[in-house]
Amino acid sequence: MSKVVWLWCTLLLFCSSVLHADEPGWTLFDRVQQSVTQYNFDSSFVVFKGSKVETFRWQHGRQDDKEIEHLVPLDADGVDILRRDNVVYYFLTDRPALVTTSDSIKELPAILFQESQQIRKLYTAVLGSSSVMSGHTAQLLRLSANDPGRHSYWLWIEVESGFPLRIDVMSEQQTPLERWLVTHMQITPELPDNLQRLLNTELPEPTARQPGATLNPNKLQLSWLPAGYQLVTDPHIVPQLQQNLLNYWLLSDGVHQVSVFVQPTQRMPTQAYRDGATTIYMLSAPEHDITVIGPVSINVAERIAAAVR
Known part of the structure; x- marks a missing residue:
């Protein structure tokens, strides 16, 4: 014992x-x-x-x-x-x-x-x-x-x-x-x-935040998130991008943010870039293109893009 x-x-x-x-x-x-x-x-x-x-x-x-x-x-x-x-x-x-x-x-x-x-x-x-x-x-x-x-x-x-x-x-x-x-x-x-x-110095006060652009309802979903990340419930969408977007998600782990854009397909080849620590990954699917931008590895960005259903 x-x-x-x-x-x-x-x-x-x-x-x-x-x-x-x-x-x-x-x-x-x-x-x-x-x-x-x-x-x-x-x-x-x-x-x-x-x-x-x-x-x-x-x-x-x-x-x-x-x-x-x-x-x-x-x-x-x-x-x-x-x-x-x-x-x-x-x-x-x-x-x-x-x-x-x-x-x-x-x-x-x-x-x-x-x-x-x-x-x-x-x-x-x-x-x-x-x-x-x-x-x-x-x-x-x-x-x-x-x-x-x-x-x-x-x-x-x-x-x-x-x-x-x-x-x-x-x-x-x-x-x-x-x-x-x-x-x-x-x-x-x-x-x-x-x-x-x-x-x-006297400077202007911040103006009230304008409502973000809203997207037309669709059946697209993001079925996978990297460990520690959650979806931001009300991400602000720049109105100028609205006409080119089918869907948009913003992911956050409390420190970093990752943006996921879905647009009509341009039939471009899949591409991956790195701007310092920021990954830019573009996946071309038959009906839409998916772009992932954020401080994650290329493998993680690829999994996020593949999770758009």
Whole structure:
């Protein structure tokens, strides 16, 4: 009997150690999320997607109960984006500003801003080795996807501040698909002067959201979803796309989103592309074409497209 009890206790201790093995990693990840939402900082970063390179200046600050964030492209093309609390402004050169509501800028890495508890359901946090990166001591943190069809993340984090210095989005073969690399970062106790001016500048209020386009009823269904994903019940459809759509689904795992478009067939060959971590998969069926766009593997995108019945 004593041997059985001993084995049972050993099993419980082993399970407990497995459950808590990644807690240091999650503690560090919580520091990362706090650093990009609580600090006053001025930074620049580069995004590598294959042969394509984009550069940005990213500033963030808090004053009393107000939060402000500014993302400026440093290339010739791009959109100037400003967020004040939960109002986001897209400043366009040839049109009036587009005003939306969100608690983060969607063009920044979603993993930095989404609910930590939801991220913990999808990933395992594992600490790696430390290294020197641009004069800063950086700690590697691997967020390994629990499902093989989901991309993993490798984050290099400044030890002193918890600020992310580099984020690699990894394929299922553990090769980088997309890289986000900080080239300059300065944390200050006070709000930068230009953010202070933007905080006090009068800007338009967001307009009420217009009803999304509705599609004609049909018998098409999506019979399979990737692990962790659910259908968004009321996805917004851009009215300009309505006339070309037979059906549309939006999938979300609480961190990422995948769009599924069904259109009349153009009898094009089946094609698959990757734009960094984003997969674009197009399946040509006898009666309709299916396009899947989102941060999933090509195999998962293929299964989603095949699940349209």
